[in-house]
Structures are given as C-alpha cells and as structure tokens.
Amino acid sequence: MSLLSLKNISKRYLSDRGEWTEIVRISSFELNSGEQVLLQGESGSGKSTLLNMIAGIVTADTGEISLDGADMRLLRESARDAHRARSLGYVFQNFNLLDAYSCIENVELGMAFGGKTDVEFARKLLERVGLSERLNYRPDQLSQGQKQRVAIARALANRPKLVLADEPTGNLDPSNAAIALDLIQSLCRENGTALLLVSHNPSLRDKFERTIDLMELNEASVSPTETGGLS
Amino acid sequence: MNSVSIAMRGIRERRVSSAITIAAVALACSLLMLVWAFKKEAEQSFAGASGGFDAVLGPRGSKLQIVLNALYHLDESPGLMRWADYEQATKFPAVEAAYPLAVGDNYRGYRLVGSIPEYLQNHAYAEGQSFELESGGSLFEPRSMQAVVGAFAARRLGLGIGDTFHPYHGLVYNEGAKHEELYTVTGVLKATGTPVDKVIWIPISGIQTMSGHNPKAATDVSAVLIKLKQGASMAGFQLDMMYNKQGDRLTLAWPANRTILQFFDKISWFDKILQAVAALVAIIAGGSILAILYNAMNERKRDIAVLRALGARKRTVFMISLLEAVGMTFAGVILGFVVYVFLGMGIGEIVQRETGVALSPFSGNAAMVWAPLGMLGIGLLSGVLPAIKAYRTDVSRNLS
Numbered sequence: 140m141s142l143l144s145l146k147n148i149s150k151r152y153l154s155d156r157g158e159w160t161e162i163v164r165i166s167s168f169e170l171n172s173g174e175q176v177l178l179q180g181e182s183g184s185g186k187s188t189l190l191n192m193i194a195g196i197v198t199a200d201t202g203e204i205s206l207d208g209a210d211m212r213l214l215r216e217s218a219r220d221a222h223r224a225r226s227l228g229y230v231f232q233n234f235n236l237l238d239a240y241s242c243i244e245n246v247e248l249g250m251a252f253g254g255k256t257d258v259e260f261a262r263k264l265l266e267r268v269g270l271s272e273r274l275n276y277r278p279d280q281l282s283q284g285q286k287q288r289v290a291i292a293r294a295l296a297n298r299p300k301l302v303l304a305d306e307p308t309g310n311l312d313p314s315n316a317a318i319a320l321d322l323i324q325s326l327c328r329e330n331g332t333a334l335l336l337v338s339h340n341p342s343l344r345d346k347f348e349r350t351i352d353l354m355e356l357n358e359a360s361v362s363p364t365e366t367g368g369l370s
Numbered sequence: 371m372n373s374v375s376i377a378m379r380g381i382r383e384r385r386v387s388s389a390i391t392i393a394a395v396a397l398a399c400s401l402l403m404l405v406w407a408f409k410k411e412a413e414q415s416f417a418g419a420s421g422g423f424d425a426v427l428g429p430r431g432s433k434l435q436i437v438l439n440a441l442y443h444l445d446e447s448p449g450l451m452r453w454a455d456y457e458q459a460t461k462f463p464a465v466e467a468a469y470p471l472a473v474g475d476n477y478r479g480y481r482l483v484g485s486i487p488e489y490l491q492n493h494a495y496a497e498g499q500s501f502e503l504e505s506g507g508s509l510f511e512p513r514s515m516q517a518v519v520g521a522f523a524a525r526r527l528g529l530g531i532g533d534t535f536h537p538y539h540g541l542v543y544n545e546g547a548k549h550e551e552l553y554t555v556t557g558v559l560k561a562t563g564t565p566v567d568k569v570i571w572i573p574i575s576g577i578q579t580m581s582g583h584n585p586k587a588a589t590d591v592s593a594v595l596i597k598l599k600q601g602a603s604m605a606g607f608q609l610d611m612m613y614n615k616q617g618d619r620l621t622l623a624w625p626a627n628r629t630i631l632q633f634f635d636k637i638s639w640f641d642k643i644l645q646a647v648a649a650l651v652a653i654i655a656g657g658s659i660l661a662i663l664y665n666a667m668n669e670r671k672r673d674i675a676v677l678r679a680l681g682a683r684k685r686t687v688f689m690i691s692l693l694e695a696v697g698m699t700f701a702g703v704i705l706g707f708v709v710y711v712f713l714g715m716g717i718g719e720i721v722q723r724e725t726g727v728a729l730s731p732f733s734g735n736a737a738m739v740w741a742p743l744g745m746l747g748i749g750l751l752s753g754v755l756p757a758i759k760a761y762r763t764d765v766s767r768n769l770s
Binding site: 187188191194196197216217220221223224225227229231235236237238239240244247248249250251252253256293297 | 683765766
C-alpha cells in the first residue's frame, strides 16, 4: 500500500497581473513506504508548491492527497499541522535552522510539535550526522555543510514516515552535497522512512531507485517565469 | 521544548529590548501601587495618627497649622495662648482630658515639646494603647530638667537613659543657639508609629522658662490637646461654636483628624497628576511591549514559518507570541513589587523621619491586586496584535 498518493491535484495562484495561473496539475503519483524518489525539475517547475501541498502547508484546489491514510486536502488546517508534526520531516535548501537555538535544540524542535521531546534521540541523531562535538553550537557557528546536517537530523527527529527534501544540496559545495545526500538517504533507510527529494541536479539520478521528471509529471502549462516567484 | 520555553527563549534573545520593556512595566506597576496603595496608607496613617485626640485648641489662626504643629509636630505654632485658656478647657464637663503643649526648642533638629507628665502617663494614643517606656525608664518630673525621648528620636540621636543634652533654641537646629540648661534622659518611649516617636518630651515649664525665652510668656502654651468624653458628640459643636464662631482669640480644630483629611483633599489635584503619570507610564509600557513584539514579528517571519513547517499549529504560534508578552509583563510585575517595596520603605523612612508617622508598604490594599492584574491585562492586550501577525504568517512565502 502506498504511503503517499496524489490523484488529480491542481493548484493555481492569482498573479500580480490579476490573472489565475495554474502552477501544479498532477493526475497521479504514488510513493511507497520506505521508497526513495527523486523528483527532478528546474526552478519554477512548481516543485516547492507540490511539496508544500503534500506537507499540508498549502491546500490543493482539486484532487486528493493521501498521506499515511489521511487526505490532506480534506483535513482542517490544525489537523494538517498535527499530521505534519507526526508524519513528516522537511529539509530545505537554505536549511531554515533557528538561529536562537543550539544544534540539539533545533533537532528537539523537530519533535516538539508531534509529541514528547526525546533529548537522547536528538543527541543520537546529531552523533549520527557527525556533530557530536557541536551539540551546543548555534547555527552561526557552523559551516554550511554542518548546518544542513543539523537540518537533516531535525527532519528525522519525529521519526517521520516521509521526509520531503527541497533542493537539500543546492547551497552546498560538491563535497558537502555528497555527504548531505548520503546522510539523508542512509538515515531514511535506517529509520524505514520514505524520501521524496526534489532537485534540479541531474547527477543525482543514479542515486535513486526511481526518478521522475517533474516537467512531465506536472501537466500545468507553466513556465518558470510565469510563477511569480512561486516555484 | 514547549510553547512556554520557546516564548521564554524569544524574550531572552531580545535581551536589551526585553529588559527595557520589563523595566517599563516594573516602573508602571510600582508607580500604580505607590500612587494608589501607598497614598491610601498615608491618608489612613496620618488620620489615625491624631493621637487619640478629638480636638486641638490653639491661638487664632489656621486649623491645619494648629493640627500640624500640635499633633504632627510640624510647622510652627501660629502664636501663644494663656495658661488660663488651658485651665478653662479642662473645666468643660464634656472634656475628658486636656493637655497643654509648649514648643520652641530642639535638640539636633528633633523638637522638644513641653507638656505635663499625665499626658504620657494617662492618655491612650489609640484604642486600648497607652504610652510605654522601655525597661528601666521613668517619666519626667514636673519642673525638672528631665526628658523622655520618643523611640525614633532616641534611635536617631543615640540617646538613652542617663544621657544628657543641651536644648537648642528654635525649631530648626542652629549650633550657635545652645541653651544653658542640661537635661537628663529618664526614659525612652516604645515605638507608637505616631508623631510622638520623633519628639523629646520635657516638663512644660522647661520650655516656658528656658533661658533666653521671653519671661512674659513664662506661663503661655502653644496649644491644648483635647479628648472629649465618649458620647459627647454635641460638645464638639458647642466648643466649635464658642471658640470659632463667637470667640476671636482662639481656634478650635475639631474633629482633629478631619482637618488632616481636608488637607489631603486639598492636595488631591496632586494625586490626580501622579495617577495620570502612573497611567501614562502603564500605557507606554504596554505600547513598548506591542512595538517590540510587533517589530520582532517582522524579523521572525521566517522563524515562525519554520515552526509551522515543523508542525506548530497557528494557535500555537499565536500562544507563543502572547506568552512572550505575558512573560515580559509578569517579570515586570514581579520586579515592580520589588521596586514598590524598596521605594515604599524609602518613602516610609523619609515620612517617619519628617513626621513620625509610620507607613508600611506591606499593608493590604486593593491596588496591590488590581495594579499587577491590570498590568498583566495591558501586557496581554499588547501581545494580541503581534500574536495575530504571527497567526497570519504566510508559511510558504516565508520559507523560501
């Protein structure tokens, strides 16, 4: 049984010119538990919007988004938030760590809204990503690569069913990008977590069991320049 | 990690602005309590410090001046009255007791008041409370060079039984105006919390016949303290009529405590200014919370979006923002209590030094409940707008 299922979903936005622009239209997509899929697409191909719809941050205009048995489109916003807190991990291109918090606290935040905070598990995750010596460092004391490793640990903190990764290597040099990708994939495998990774980098294709071209998956006739800053 | 700890972290992160806001709330809260609670305490203490007397008879002049001089040992006497006036006052059937006072000298700024020993021996300065001497002490003998020192004056001057001192002429201490007479302390009064505490008591003849005083005034008195018999309420009206309406030589301040309350009424405009200032500071403190949190929200849109992406509900980020406002206000209120106690004790010390009236910042007053609660309410209200802003933060737009 699939963990994530998208059926006939669409999303459109009102552009600055006052016209409705369709960003996403996907007939069908499925992701199984523990599976790792690369969604390949250029900037502006609607990939962030798609991930935000799966995460329940924005709602689809039509269709069905079934995540771990719940239809994200039909859930009320607070229920979507709760579902996200329990079932999803999110890795961003620009890390999105909170500067006021130490590494371990950033990881604890990843589990703060889904249930009980497990400091020991947060510590283990940071040890696993090679930051056992940096537990109490703040993000501004870390390198770019280290920041992304903290973000990866945070995404796994709530023992999610699915990790969404939005260009997680986009801001990293090749060496750190390889480390970060390896960590995401291996940690997801170790925890039985599915991974849906979005990237424009074609060199990642051979790292995944399944690669989908987002321009083919997304039937919306949108060009990168038409999204008005939305991607 | 929960909403409270996240909110507290937010406060700590903005150390300087949070500290300024907390200080503003503390100032507002302590001012509100001081202006309302302490002012009420002052009124009650001053009215209650009338020393158990119903009226004060003095030379023709202002009632307030007579009361301040005779009961609170402040201000100067408006003049002198004859010993016969005192004797006449004692003879009214409704008068339970009358005690003459004479003033005009001091010892190192503490006023010498001449009276008869019966005042300290027989009079109850409050319901069921008579003057008591510290152990080993005794009252002065009439026409002696003996003195009984009030508790506050004794402490300040370091006077004890057996100590001697030379009085100084006038009510203001002037080193060059020393009298020849040498007085010996025979007793120290226990604290009463009334103006009696800041006075040195000597026989009335001592003031009247002190070297350098006008011999023609050797039997005059400055005022007469009068206690009426219980149930003789009409007597006050009769004496008032006799001295104030029909006579033109003396003034009767009756009821004595009303005179001081009327004084407080007269300066109520000053209270209103203080109240307005306190209210203004409270509003500014609230505005400060609003401004700090609202501006912080602009800087923290991304952080809020990240929290939301991690699963925080809208109402959670709303609560976190509100808790920051309430947390800062709560810290300000606690600090406000500390400031209030320190200021109250400081003011109480000054008031006691100047008037002998004991004021306590700890006496219960409704303002000590509503002022902190009011500040918490202002803090809560100030936090609503930033909290709404946090609630409405566009997650997808601020994550990128």
